[in-house]
Structures are given as C-alpha cells and as structure tokens.
Amino acid sequence: MASYFDDHGVNELSENLTSDELPLVMARILLRFGFADDIWLTTMGSDGLGPYPTAKKVIEELPTQIITKEEAEKKNTCSVCLGHLEEDNEVKTLLCKHQFHTKCILPWLEKVNTCPVCREEFATDDPAYEEFRKYKARKKQRDFELDNLHNSMFG
C-alpha cells in the first residue's frame, strides 16, 4: 500500500492514522486524483442539505444589532420567516450583507454554510470540507486564468 501512494506522490500519509484524520486523508487523495466533484456529490446526502454547518467562529462574529424605529420603517423582510424586521427585533448580518432575524438565521447556519438568499458559502469547522473548498477556489482561479489566457490570444 505504501508504495502505491509513494508512486502517486501522496506522501503525507502516516502509518498510524487516527480515525479523525482518516476523512481528511481521503479528501486529499480524492482531490489529488481529481475525483473530488463526483465523490462530494455522492456524500452530500440524498434528502437533506450538505452536512456541514457554518463554522462556530463565523457565527459568533456575525454583526448583531437591534432594529431601530427608523430602520423598521423600511419594512425590510427576513427571508426565512417572511416577516418584517420590526422595531426591537434582533438581527444578524451575514458576510454577503443579507440580514435576518437572529432566531431565524441561527438554526439555518447550524445546518449549512450558505446564505439562504444568495448561497454565498461560509467557512466550516470540517477540515475535509475545507480542503474541498480550497480545491474549488483553486480550480475556479485556474479556469479564470485559462479563460484570460485564451481571450488574450484570441480575443
């Protein structure tokens, strides 16, 4: 087994993996060999949301405020309960600037790492999933650079 991974350049594998490290190592192997997109889709669970809650730190650091009388007059809506953001309601603002009642957004972020409105992704506490996010970001950057290169040649 060791020689197989050596041949393929996977050298971070140690002999004595703990069960906590195993998913992370699996993720690395999958990313290395380009299976990630497929595998990730099949592990997402068929009837639910992705199993990854937003990182605790991200949730803790969300700006929180109490709606004032003037703000309440704008009649902004919370997209989770579809109710207005009314005077004295406590609200949280996500990194994408979307605003929700605190009591409405917390249960959502404790389940998933995306904004319910625009699907912006937030960091998670899951190391394997974070590897995947980095991989996706790199892939996006690479595709972008390829496009630019192509456009500069043929544009």
Place this chain on the structure above:
Amino acid sequence: MAIAEQRIRREFREVIRSEEVERCRIKVELVNDKFNELKGEIAGPPETPYEGGKFQLEIKIPETYPFNPPKVRFVTRIWHPNISSVTGAICLDILKDQWAAAMTLRTVLLSLQALLAAAEPDDPQDAVVARQYKERQDVFQKTATHWTNVYAGGPNHADDLEDKVRQLTNMGFEEDQARVALSSHNWDTAQATDFLLS
C-alpha cells in the same frame, strides 16, 4: 406558532395573490388547517409535450420547514426523465441539497414548471424514460404527449397508441400497467407483452 406554519400562511397568501395564479399557471390549496399538507397544480408549459395538461402535486411541509425543503411528488402520472413514471417522485436539486430557506412554494412550483420545459436526462429519476429521451427523442415526445392526454387532460389524442394499449387490456392486463410497459419498450407490443408476462 411554529415557524413552519407561520411561513406557510404567509407563502399561501403570496402564491394566491401572484400573477402566475391569476393566469392559471400554478395553484395551491390547503388540505387541512394545520398547514402541513397542500395540494399544488401546475400547467404544462407551452411548446412542450405537457402543454394543455394540468399536473397535480402532493406537497408535504416538514416540521423543520423552511430549514428543510418541502416534500413534493407528482400525483398526476407523467412521462419525464426527472420524474418517476411509477411513483411521481421528483429528482430536482432544489428539493434536495440545493434547497435554500429563502425559497417558497411559489419558487418550487415555478421550478417544477421549468423542469417540465427543460429536462435534465443526465440526472434522471426514471432511467427508462431518460434513455428514451436521449436515444429516441421522437418516441419520447409522442409518449409524453400521450400521457399528458390520458392523465392530465391534454388535448392530443393518439389513436395508434390507444389501440396498442387496448390490445394488451384485451389480453387481461391492467390499463396503466399496459401503458407503462408499452411506453418503456418504445411501443413494441411483443416486447411489452413479454415484459408483462415475465
């Protein structure tokens, strides 16, 4: 009041006031006063085999709504790659992992209508239908139009297909089963019969 019920009350008002309802393109009705089960209906989109048909949906609202998606199933039988021709189960990403809490009954019904207009055969719910869609598009169109006529009140009657169904019912097979067998075997009567007997 639980958030699920409060949401559905608000959404229900939103849908019944919407422009799409006014134009009879979508419809929702309450099944009970607990707001956890609804009946939906969508009109088949124009210039598709589903045109002229009305498709009934069963909509169940989980207690955890809107943090989890509603459970939706076609009650009206339909021939479509992403919908089971047997159970009406739907394969659509927003009803699974792409659900977002800001989506509503209205967006779900409109997305289902869009699915009828643009199938995704590479992510099928019904593998038999999906294969026909990819390999025999002409047969698919004809079959889907026929199902719309028989089950959803669509206008296009197909005498030749009805004759084949009647041949099998005359042999003692149940009508819906006969239609599924024929549809699944590109309307080859011999193959459909073999299938029903096996």
